[in-house]
Amino acid sequence: xxxxxxxxxxxxxxxxxxxxxxxxxxxxxxxxxxxxxxxxxxxxxxxxxxxxxxxxxxxxxxxxxxxxxxxxxxxxxxxxxxxxxxxxxxxxxxxxxxxxxxxxxxxxxxxxxxxxx
Amino acid sequence: xxxxxxxxxxxxxxxxxxxxxxxxxxxxxxxxxxxxxxxxxxxxxxxxxxxxxxxxxxxxxxxxxxxxxxxxxxxxxxxxxxxxxxxxxxxxxxxxxxxxxxxxxxxx
Numbered sequence: 001x002x003x004x005x006x007x008x009x010x011x012x013x014x015x016x017x018x019x020x021x022x023x024x025x026x027x028x029x030x031x032x033x034x035x036x037x038x039x040x041x042x043x044x045x046x047x048x049x050x051x052x053x054x055x056x057x058x059x060x061x062x063x064x065x066x067x068x069x070x071x072x073x074x075x076x077x078x079x080x081x082x083x084x085x086x087x088x089x090x091x092x093x094x095x096x097x098x099x100x101x102x103x104x105x106x107x108x109x110x111x112x113x114x115x116x117x
Numbered sequence: 118x119x120x121x122x123x124x125x126x127x128x129x130x131x132x133x134x135x136x137x138x139x140x141x142x143x144x145x146x147x148x149x150x151x152x153x154x155x156x157x158x159x160x161x162x163x164x165x166x167x168x169x170x171x172x173x174x175x176x177x178x179x180x181x182x183x184x185x186x187x188x189x190x191x192x193x194x195x196x197x198x199x200x201x202x203x204x205x206x207x208x209x210x211x212x213x214x215x216x217x218x219x220x221x222x223x224x225x
Binding site for chain 2: 033035041042043044045048056058090092104105106107108109110111
């Protein structure tokens with residue numbers, strides 16, 4: 001298994017509530033990406049953080065926000081939850097190789113299963 | 118941003134046959150192309166990746182080929198086994214945009 005951890009593993013919320021999901025990246029990694037994976041679908045890119053700065057964002061509304069901390073761990077916050085937000089939320093850490101213009105392989109955490117009722 | 122398309126969405130093969138999954142991408146600046154295997158209820162796991170400075174990479178029964186001119190890359194699995202059954206995802210772009218996935222079933 002990878003060194004990426006996520007908490008909590010499962011979460012149940014109701015519509016309109018707010019949620020915070022957490023991710024600890026693998027040691028030595030400075031980049032964290034967040035993905036939403038609905039049942040039976042591929043991971044959808046939410047956003048990426050590199051050295052505490054947002055480094056790209058997918059097609060998600062502003063109520064999806066994030067943070068990366070100096071130790072490179074990260075949070076995903078979702079406000080005003082909707083039923084369609086029910087999904088597996090995955091984070092993945094990697095080491096940015098800026099000298100080569102790209103990114104190294106990503107390692108995924110086990111995910112947080114969010115259910116919105 | 119990057120746009121990644123993956124085909125086919127489902128693939129069924131007999132044990133021992135080969136399986137090929139293809140992805141196309143849109144951003145010519147993309148230079149890293151991984152493939153992930155995801156079993157039911159588990160996290161995606163990297164099985165092979167390729168960078169834009171090479172055209173092919175092999176790891177035992179798995180290989181990936183990259184055609185940068187045509188902007189497509191393919192996963193090749195030879196001598197398939199039932200334990201290869203899973204959903205496979207390609208990804209591209211510096212923010213790792215994923216394809217929609219291919220459900221591979223290997224029949225014994």
